[in-house]
Amino acid sequence: MDDRLFRDTMGKFSTGVTVITTKHDGKVHGMTANAFMSVSLNPKLVVISIGENARCLNKIRESGQFGVNILAEDQQEHSMIFAGQKKGEIDIEFGTLAGVPVLPGALAQISCEVVSSYVEGDHTLFIGKVQDILLEEKEPLLFYSGKYYSLQTVV
Numbered sequence: 001m002d003d004r005l006f007r008d009t010m011g012k013f014s015t016g017v018t019v020i021t022t023k024h025d026g027k028v029h030g031m032t033a034n035a036f037m038s039v040s041l042n043p044k045l046v047v048i049s050i051g052e053n054a055r056c057l058n059k060i061r062e063s064g065q066f067g068v069n070i071l072a073e074d075q076q077e078h079s080m081i082f083a084g085q086k087k088g089e090i091d092i093e094f095g096t097l098a099g100v101p102v103l104p105g106a107l108a109q110i111s112c113e114v115v116s117s118y119v120e121g122d123h124t125l126f127i128g129k130v131q132d133i134l135l136e137e138k139e140p141l142l143f144y145s146g147k148y149y150s151l152q153t154v155v
């Protein structure tokens, strides 16, 4: 099957946008990801999927923890920065939740401890046990077919 057809089809699944954060060698690293899902309520588990070429991959493996920051509608720039689409010296301030770096301003900040990982094809699935959550009343940033939207532009 053609890669383009697969990518285009998967892009038709509209999602929110997250920035995955982790700390390695004393430095915080962030990466934009929309492959995020809730897995279990008891215990509270989530899953993220990280590509084999992402620098984030080994950092999460080694740190054993990650933050999931669900972006608010005014954080498209953050999505672009952490997807490597906006370059340059950008100074981002991070917070900490249960010892995990998180991104202030996100509509939800979720700190997780890696409980298992599965290499599947060219991605690794990390199952995270949720340690703590900070939830704010904000509208989400949305992603569909390679473009950003807000609830206002959709409804």
Ligand code: FAD
Pocket: 017, 028, 029, 030, 031, 032, 033, 034, 035, 036, 049, 050, 051, 052, 053, 054, 055, 056, 057, 079, 081, 082, 083, 084, 085, 086, 087, 090, 091, 092, 143
């Ligand atoms: P790098 O390329 O090392 O970092 C990404 C960017 O973040 C760089 O420009 C870097 O300078 C910046 N950055 C990192 N840390 C900091 C910091 N502390 N301060 C300031 N800037 C910093 N890929 C997946 O594997 N899984 C997904 O689910 C996924 N979903 C995506 C969803 C969307 C909407 C988009 C746009 C991209 C998605 N990607 C996904 C692609 C992924 O975001 C990029 O391939 C990313 O660049 C790979 O990250 P990396 O760990 O190699 O990070």
